[in-house]
Amino acid sequence: xxxxxxxxxxxxxxKRFRNNMEKxxxxxxxxxxxxxxxxxxxxxxQVPKK
Numbered sequence: 001x002x003x004x005x006x007x008x009x010x011x012x013x014x015k016r017f018r019n020n021m022e023k024x025x026x027x028x029x030x031x032x033x034x035x036x037x038x039x040x041x042x043x044x045x046q047v048p049k050k
Contacts (some may be wrong), residue, residue: 006012
């Protein structure tokens with residue numbers, strides 16, 4: 001298991017940290033997009049039926 005993540009590399013922790021931060025940034029972008037889409041749907045003007 002330790003070998004799986006190249007634990008013995010010099011930059012093990014910093015590399016993993018950066019990688020995880022990139023994943024978190026993408027996740028936050030997705031969450032913001034979902035939230036924005038939801039709220040835009042809520043305030044969408046309703047066209048009166050004729």
